Amino acid sequence: MRAVVLVPQLKQQRDHREATATAPLRSMEAKLEEAKGLALAIDLTVTQGLIVPVSQPRPATLFGTGKIEEIGHLLDETDAGLVIVDHPLTPVQQRNLEKQWNSKVIDRTGLILEIFGRRASTKEGTLQVDLAHLNYQKGRLVRSWTHLERQRGGAGFMGGPGETQIEADRRLLQDRIVRLERELEQVVRTRQLHRAKRRKVPHPIVALVGYTNAGKSTLFNRITGAGVLAEDMLFATLDPTLRRMKLPHGRTVILSDTVGFISDLPTHLVAAFRATLEEVLEADLVLHVRDMSDPDNAAQAGDVMRILGDLGIDEKVAEERIIEVWNKVDRLEPEAHDAIMQKAEGRANVRAVSALTGEGVDALMDDVSVRLSGVLTETTIVLSVDQLPLLSWVYDNAIVDGREDREDGSVALDIRLSGEQGAALERKLGLGAKTQSEDWER
Ligand SMILES: Nc1nc2c(ncn2[C@@H]2O[C@H](COP(=O)(O)OP(=O)(O)OP(=O)(O)O)[C@@H](O)[C@H]2O)c(=O)[nH]1
Ligand SMILES: [Mg+2]
Known part of the structure; x- marks a missing residue:
């Protein structure tokens, strides 16, 4: 059209x-x-x-x-x-x-x-969009008809035979909204269960956020080698995607790609996508991807931070948990490119990269690795009888929260440990020690 x-x-x-x-x-x-x-x-x-x-x-x-x-x-x-x-x-x-x-x-x-509406592909995505749509309609219905209602006079708060058409319409909409909200709640609960299960897998979560078209999916693909749709198109990504990946020092993390943000996003739209964005709230580290080749990128970054604030990530938390990724540096003129690289060097929370060419991406991953080294992860390991000599290493290196000596002579331990210790333990135990199922990937 x-x-x-x-x-x-x-x-x-x-x-x-x-x-x-x-x-x-x-x-x-x-x-x-x-x-x-x-x-x-x-x-x-x-x-x-x-x-x-x-x-x-x-x-x-x-x-x-x-x-x-x-x-x-x-x-x-x-x-x-x-x-x-x-x-x-x-x-x-x-x-x-x-x-x-x-x-x-x-x-x-x-x-x-x-x-x-056109992008939604998962059940959750569709429900969220439908809900946002209904709320939008409802807002417009109320506003456009209030003067008519007043003219006709109230029909009694119980409604019934005397109720106006508009009240009936509004009620219909409200009913559908409630039904959708319930359905969405159910889907979200299922997701939370998955997430709780995933949380037991001792991997920190790293979330990508940013303005739409900033290059989140391209970076996601570059880092994980996944084939997520990345296109020069606003809102190419709607539903969150998660992948497991290994950091340079051997630690495994979960990377999540999400819907992009945009300025003047109506509140009810953000609210409808809350469930999806909860992933971001729970992330151990957030990578805020910015398109530095867009002259408007400072305003865009402001919008993203505002929306993150609305979601409950306040600025202090933000400082500790956000790395700004200055993307698309390959599109800059040589001088601007060098200036940006230098500026990024001088800032602790900034990395300049090109998701397209790969420039700076290794350094970014090193950063992520270092940032997460302080994050302890919880896990349960079972040492078989012939692995018992490792017990003293575990007590020396990890925090042991619980121990169960089993009848067959094996020992189950609830432990917390850093990424480096985790990688070391994994080496000591050999690859056969992977205990957790990894069926959550999607
Ligand atoms: N030149 C250049 N182009 C890039 C770079 N990163 C991403 N792009 C391009 O920018 C466009 C948008 O990239 P996406 O990865 O889809 O962006 P996104 O942030 O996931 O966008 P939404 O999912 O729509 O929010 C695509 O055409 C990419 O090829 C980069 O580092 N350099
Ligand atoms: Mg995308």
């Missing part, structure tokens, strides 16, 4: 921009590029993208009459059947614009929901 993309530039926004010229505020051009990218993500053909100054937002139509007419002509010329407005539209504004332009109109949230 052919579409026109409009990015409204409100007056306050312009003033604000002038006032804080140094702050990493998004440029209008970057916003336009991103909005076009969103449209491409659902295979729309963007015939035109426009930044539209709005001096006084109209409650009924957002844009003024002159602008509406101008855009109307443009639509005729380019034969576009859809207008994307990169700004929240009230249902009234949406309806009025559709009438005036004789074309379908959607706003930013509507577009993001559409993309998510």
Whole structure:
């Protein structure tokens, strides 16, 4: 389908921009590029993208009459059947614009929901998107109809025969929301069980986060050798993917790739994806991937940190648990490249890499390894009779939380140990000592 993309530039926004010229505020051009990218993500053909100054937002139509007419002509010329407005539209504004332009109109949230809807492939993903969609609809239903309701007068709080159509609709939506929430809860509980089981496997979790299209999946593939879909497309990844991998010093970790973040993500959308993002909250280490070749990357990083904050990772925790990965350095001009590499060297929590060429990735993995060396993992080992000479090594090197001397002479031990000690123990025990099942991988 052919579409026109409009990015409204409100007056306050312009003033604000002038006032804080140094702050990493998004440029209008970057916003336009991103909005076009969103449209491409659902295979729309963007015939035109426009930044539209709005001096006084109209409650009924957002844009003024002159602008509406101008855009109307443009639509005729380019034969576009859809207008994307990169700004929240009230249902009234949406309806009025559709009438005036004789074309379908959607706003930013509507577009993001559409993309998510197409990407969802797991049960959990689908449920989360459906839920976000219903909440979106419900919000619009309530707002658009309140004045009508008031005109008709209340129908009594019990509803019943006198209830208005809108109340019935809203109730219907609410019922479906409750049902979905219950279903999602069930799916999440199952996942938590899996996760608890996984937690017994003594591997720390490393989570990749970042703005959409920053290169998370590419880095994930480079590190793990997995074939996760990585594409120059916004929101290529929706469902989380987990892989087990070995770090340079032999320690095994679990790496997780997740949905990308984007600015102005509506709260109910973030809320719907909470379950998925819980993986990130539980991670021992978070790699925040940034696309350093995007002129807008500082603003994007700000958005990511804000969303992480909303999810409950506060800044102090963040400092200890986040490594910033400055990605796509191969796309920079030589001077900019060298400057970025140098700047990254000077910062303890930053690594500059190219997920595409592999530059800097080994150093990053060394970093991850060092960062995780302090994390103790819990495990249970069973020493057979002929392995009992290792007992003293275990008592000397690991923290022993429990011991069971079995009838057959073997000894089961609940222990905590560092990654290095774990690797050493694994060597001593030989490969046959792998006790945990590893069926959780997906
Ligand atoms: N030149 C260059 N391109 C890269 C690099 N890393 C990723 N890309 C490209 O950037 C685009 C997006 O990469 P993805 O790995 O899909 O990004 P993502 O962060 O997983 O994106 P979403 O899943 O959509 O949130 C792809 O076209 C990659 O080939 C890099 O280091 N250098
Ligand atoms: Mg991805």
